[in-house]
Amino acid sequence: xVVAEDIGxxxxxxxxxxxxxxxxxxxxxxxxxxxxxxxLCSTGEPEQDSSAARAGAGAGAGLSMRTRYGLDDLxxxxxxxxxxxxxxxxxxGRPLPPALIxxxxxxxxxxxxxxxxxxxxxxxxxxxxxxxxxxxxxxxxTAQLAERYPKVEVDDxxxxxxxGDVLTSAGLTAGLDLCLxxxxxxxxxxxxxxxxxxxxxxxxxxxxxxxxxxxxxPTTDDGSLGPVLDWARRHLDQPLTVEDLAQxxxxxxxxxxxxxxxxxxxxxxxxLLNQRLGRAQNLLESTDLPIExxxxxSGLGTANNLRHHFxxxxxxxxxxxxxxxxxxxxxxxxxxxxxxxxxxxxxxxRRTDRGASDTPVTPRATASDN
Numbered sequence: 001x002v003v004a005e006d007i008g009x010x011x012x013x014x015x016x017x018x019x020x021x022x023x024x025x026x027x028x029x030x031x032x033x034x035x036x037x038x039x040l041c042s043t044g045e046p047e048q049d050s051s052a053a054r055a056g057a058g059a060g061a062g063l064s065m066r067t068r069y070g071l072d073d074l075x076x077x078x079x080x081x082x083x084x085x086x087x088x089x090x091x092x093g094r095p096l097p098p099a100l101i102x103x104x105x106x107x108x109x110x111x112x113x114x115x116x117x118x119x120x121x122x123x124x125x126x127x128x129x130x131x132x133x134x135x136x137x138x139x140x141x142t143a144q145l146a147e148r149y150p151k152v153e154v155d156d157x158x159x160x161x162x163x164g165d166v167l168t169s170a171g172l173t174a175g176l177d178l179c180l181x182x183x184x185x186x187x188x189x190x191x192x193x194x195x196x197x198x199x200x201x202x203x204x205x206x207x208x209x210x211x212x213x214x215x216x217x218p219t220t221d222d223g224s225l226g227p228v229l230d231w232a233r234r235h236l237d238q239p240l241t242v243e244d245l246a247q248x249x250x251x252x253x254x255x256x257x258x259x260x261x262x263x264x265x266x267x268x269x270x271x272l273l274n275q276r277l278g279r280a281q282n283l284l285e286s287t288d289l290p291i292e293x294x295x296x297x298s299g300l301g302t303a304n305n306l307r308h309h310f311x312x313x314x315x316x317x318x319x320x321x322x323x324x325x326x327x328x329x330x331x332x333x334x335x336x337x338x339x340x341x342x343x344x345x346x347x348x349x350r351r352t353d354r355g356a357s358d359t360p361v362t363p364r365a366t367a368s369d370n
Contacts, residue, residue: 001017001020001021001024001038001039001040001041001080001081001082001083002041002042002043002071002074002080002081002082002100002103002104003017003040003041003042003043003065003067003083004043004082004084004085004086004089004096004097004100004120004123009063009064009065010063010086010087011063013083013084013086014063015172016083016084016117016118016120016172016175017083017084019083019117019175019176019179020038020081020083020117020175020179021038021040022199023176023179023180023182023183023195023199024036024038024179025038028191028195028198031187031191031194031195032187032191039068039069039073039077040065040067040068040069041067041069041070041071041073041074042065042066042067042069042070042071043070043071043097043099043100044070044071071099071100071103072103074103074104074106074107074112075103075106075107075110076110077107077112078112078113079112079113079114079115079182080104080107080108080112080113080114080115081115081116081117081120082104082114082115082116082117082120082123082124083116083117083118083120083175084117084118084119084120085119085120085122085123087119089119089122090119090122090141090144091144093148096122096123096126100123101123101126101127104123104124104127104129105127105128105129108127108129108165108166113165113166113167114129114165114166114167115166115167115168115169115178115182116135116137116167116168116169117169117174117175117178117179118137118138118169118170118171118172118174118175119137119138119141119171120137120168121135121136121137121145121168122137122141122145122148124166124168125145125148125149125152126149129166130149130151130152130166130168131149131151131152132151132152132153133152133153133161133163133166134153134154134155134161134163135152135153135154135155135161135163135166135168136154136155136156136158136159136160136161136168136169136170137154137156137168137170137171138170138171138172138174139156139170139171140171141171142154142155142156143156156170157315158170158315159174159177159178160174160177160178160181162181162185167181167182176199176201180192180195180196180201183195224249224259225249225259225260225263227249228245228248228249229271231248232245232248232272232275233275236272236275236276236279236297236298236299237296237297237298237299238299239299240272240299242256242257242268242269242272245268245272253268256268272299273309273313274313276298276299276300276309277298277300277309277310277313277314279297279298279299280294280295280298280300280306280310280318281314281321283297283298284318284321284322285322290303291303291306291307291318291319294306294318306318
């Protein structure tokens with residue numbers, strides 16, 4: 001495993017770093033012997049940028065690491081894992097260390113299996129190892145990845161992508177899903193399942209990272225659309241058409257389509273669907289309303305129609321989504337998703353806390369995982 005920056009490492013980056021250490025670093029002789037030989041490699045760059053790195057890391061962060069291994073050791077590795085890259089390289093376009101990019105290319109040319117977790121995909125993409133491949137990263141950064149590296153087929157809906165000799169995961173805990181998948185590939189399903197039990201996590205999680213994306217809050221700088229979009233959100237339980245929105249906005253459907261596309265990057269119909277799905281997600285998380293009622297209140301109609309759109313857009317069924325997310329709202333607060341002064345208002349009992357689903361459903365990945 002290689003760390004993209006070993007000076008001024010923010011404390012929040014330690015999560016992705018700890019996942020491979022936990023999965024591959026601790027011997028499990030009763031499960032498989034020999035186990036993995038994990039080596040932590042660093043760029044070993046001088047500390048000339050340490051003050052800037054620490055300044056960007058925030059209070060209580062800015063950790064430094066010393067390792068026994070450097071970039072030259074990547075050449076002999078069977079698998080190379082890049083757990084993340086510095087935020088400045090993602091958000092501000094700061095170049096990654098050239099020596100790191102060169103070492104990644106040499107490791108791949110030498111036959112190593114290349115793996116990235118979360119924003120580590122930016123390092124693999126910079127090395128050209130994702131060109132022409134399907135890949136993923138944390139959903140908050142997939143748009144930047146796609147814009148910066150147009151040759152990469154970015155998929156923001158999955159927990160991980162297995163493209164044979166190059167594998168990428170979504171953010172944070174999705175890195176654990178990918179690491180367990182690697183164990184499953186290398187040592188079999190039984191070993192991976194037993195290891196997951198010891199880590200007190202499900203061996204598989206249902207669906208992909210699409211279920212974690214916030215669909216309900218679009219980005220728009222077009223002030224003229226604000227009132228009509230707010231009105232639509234308040235009336236999602238009613239039949240709404242593009243013509244209804246255009247009439248409300250006092251513009252033609254074609255003009256509405258053009259302005260909404262420019263402001264949010266999506267069409268009016270897709271925007272409406274995203275809002276309805278966001279409403280359904282909110283109700284599933286915070287009420288005990290039956291699926292049929294949630295379909296009605298979100299404007300998606302029947303329970304079957306709700307399930308269809310959930311599976312297609314979010315990757316899990318409404319029931320699995322409800323099991324995966326605990327309640328998010330105290331009993332005493334009014335529910336923002338229930339229409340006010342209408343029939344059915346106040347029907348939703350607040351949900352009690354629920355544990356995460358352990359349904360053994362394989363996350364969507366490439367054909368090699370099927």
